[in-house]
Amino acid sequence: MRIEYMDIVLRDYKREDIEDDIRWMTVETAWSDWDAPWETKRDIRTFDQDEFTKKALKRLSARKNDHDFRWAFEIDTKDGVHIGGVNCYLNDKEFNWKSRSEGGCLHTLGIEICESSYWYKGLGTQAFAAFIQYYLSRGIDDLYTETWSGNDPMIAVAEKLGFEVCRVDENYRKVNGKLYDGLIFKLNVEKFHDYLNNLII
Numbered sequence: 001m002r003i004e005y006m007d008i009v010l011r012d013y014k015r016e017d018i019e020d021d022i023r024w025m026t027v028e029t030a031w032s033d034w035d036a037p038w039e040t041k042r043d044i045r046t047f048d049q050d051e052f053t054k055k056a057l058k059r060l061s062a063r064k065n066d067h068d069f070r071w072a073f074e075i076d077t078k079d080g081v082h083i084g085g086v087n088c089y090l091n092d093k094e095f096n097w098k099s100r101s102e103g104g105c106l107h108t109l110g111i112e113i114c115e116s117s118y119w120y121k122g123l124g125t126q127a128f129a130a131f132i133q134y135y136l137s138r139g140i141d142d143l144y145t146e147t148w149s150g151n152d153p154m155i156a157v158a159e160k161l162g163f164e165v166c167r168v169d170e171n172y173r174k175v176n177g178k179l180y181d182g183l184i185f186k187l188n189v190e191k192f193h194d195y196l197n198n199l200i201i
Helices: 017-026 037-045 049-061 123-137 152-160 189-200
Strands: 002-005 008-011 072-077 082-091 106-113 143-148 163-175 178-187
Touching: 002 123, 008 123, 017 037, 017 049, 037 163, 072 123, 082 123, 106 123, 123 143, 123 152, 123 189, 143 152, 143 163, 152 163
Parallel strands: 106 143
Antiparallel strands: 002 008, 008 072, 072 082, 082 106, 143 178, 163 178
């Protein structure tokens, strides 16, 4: 599946992406300062390139057709540069990460722009907007995203697109010796449509 939107493209994972993912876990790792660093820093330290490659190839073997539901897309620029990805996972009603069989029911969206040379160009906002529109088109409008209070870029994207804070977990995580709150946002669909309409105007 391929979704073109403004200056970005959302597309399915392909074999060439494996090399990029390995580089983002070993060399170009600045993105991990923003995306749940208490998890991603650990994942980078324990990253096994061979094991990752095996899992990625297995993932590629499970080809989907364009009618199948997508939980994730890769992000390209309109000229074909792979810069990151978007994904969705389920939380339960207490906002704990759970599978559907374990009570996961709240679709929670995430994004990573791993190529730092493409930060602060509006591409993350465009990719997240396209991902939201994909879920709305599938009849899923109860959408969430979550981050920590030190992730100013993600907070800015969420608020711009119409997400509103629905829960604050105070002193949720310590990053570089400082305590930060956990923030959960719920999409105000009307505000999101207002954002899109203002783009057209």
